[in-house]
Amino acid sequence: MAKTNAAFMSAVPELLAPRLLAREEMYGYQLVRAIRTVSAEAFDLAEGMVYPVLHSLEARGLLKAREKITDGRARIYYSVAAKGKTRQKGLLLAKLLKLLAAALLVALPPQVRSQPTSASEAPEEFVVVGRQPGPPLWRVTNGDKVLWIFPYLSPVPKDMIWETDKVEKLVAEAQELILMPQQGASASPLLVLNPINLFRGWRLAKRLVRNPDGASLQDSLPPDLHARFATLQARYFPRENDVDELRPIVAGGRMSSIIQREEGLVDGGDILASLRRLTRRNKDAVRTDVSVNVELEGSFRDLARRAETMMESLEPAQELACFEQQLLHMEQDLEYMKSRANAWARGYVDEFRDIPLVGEEGNACMDLIAASSERELILEIETRMRTMWLQAAERALATNHSTFAILPIDSLISADGLLSELKAKGYEVREP
Helix, strand or coil: CCCCCHHHHCCHHHHHHHHHHCCCCECHHHHHHHHHHHCCCCCCCCHHHHHHHHHHHHHCCCEEEEEEEECCEEEEEEEECHHHHHHHHHHHHHHHHHHCCHHHHHHCCCCCCCCCCCHHHCCCCCCCCEEECCCCCEEEEECCEEEEEEEECCCEECCEEECCHHHHHHHHHCCEEECCCEEEEECCHHHHCCHHHHHHHHHHHHHHCCCCCCCCHHHHCCHHHHHHHHHHHHHHCCCCHHHHHCCHHHHHHHHHHHHHHHCCEECCHHHHHHHHHHHHCCCCCEEECCEEEEECCCCHHHHHHHHHHHHHCCCHHHHHHHHHHHHHHHHHCHHHHHHHHHHHHHCCHHHHHHCCCCCCCCCHHHHHHHCCCCHHHHHHHHHHHHHHHHHHHHHHHHHCCEEEEEEEHHHHHCCCCHHHHHHHCCCEEECC
């Protein structure tokens, strides 16, 4: 297979899986072969790139999974869920709009911190694995009405198995399940289902994740900044040469993802998949989907130009500041990230609170987004999602004896998080 842009290749399974699984259910390796076939072997993906995407799409309710015995072996077969049949129409353009930026979504892991602490102060930390008690839950009450909130965290320790007994009990007793807030996009089926647009999108992605003048990463960074990056590259990803072809904001995101994985930290997709399986068992509960769906209008050319405008609007000085912040984060904060993940896995919320909050005092990457051409859309999505969740929570606290919800842990412990708004409205909040 010819060398292609890794940031785009990592998105291929999410673009193609829903369309292929809409035709027939498949297990993982079967889907790998199907992608290879429909792309005329242009996309020859490893299974390791496909399974995390399947788990993520299942956790978001876009796919459903069932165990089936085939040739004497138990396999997990995936198919498109009802929600996925609606959402798959917008996946290609959603990805392109998120390319509004492969940059911004790849380059802004939720752990970006505004003022990293000196590495000399960080104790050496090992990531816990094996069976752990998992995080305690937050409890919000309105008289005899209770809302239990599971604190979602990413990244989490790789291969961690957490005790689900308490969560299973609370889910089984709930009259309503408020699902993890999600974002989505939809566009004209005629636009999205045109196979030519997939390859046009590939070319667009290759262009957008690189510097507009064709410069290498080394050319676009000050010498001292590149020297620091090269030190991390030599240690963690010496063979990932394509990172050198990316623009700083995209390279920073790739760097962060690789280093976290090498240090034993992975995204929380498996945690969400476990929660999704638990919630399916309560067939009587109302499921409240807190999703914001953006309607993308215009032709492929219109949306491509919108993505290009987004990338062109990024201020070079701010992009370098964002890259340097992520570099500092990887140089100095890894032990604190491990401590944070360990505290979550063991259920030690007090220890978790002692670690500075992500983005507590603002950060360069968020400043970059705020100054982009899509700032109004980003603000609109955040505001709509926040309003929808608060309305769902208050409605549940007024009508249900017990409700179970999932929220990012920062929304629970930050001063301006969703939980702080419920507290300000007079609801009783019991923190672990």
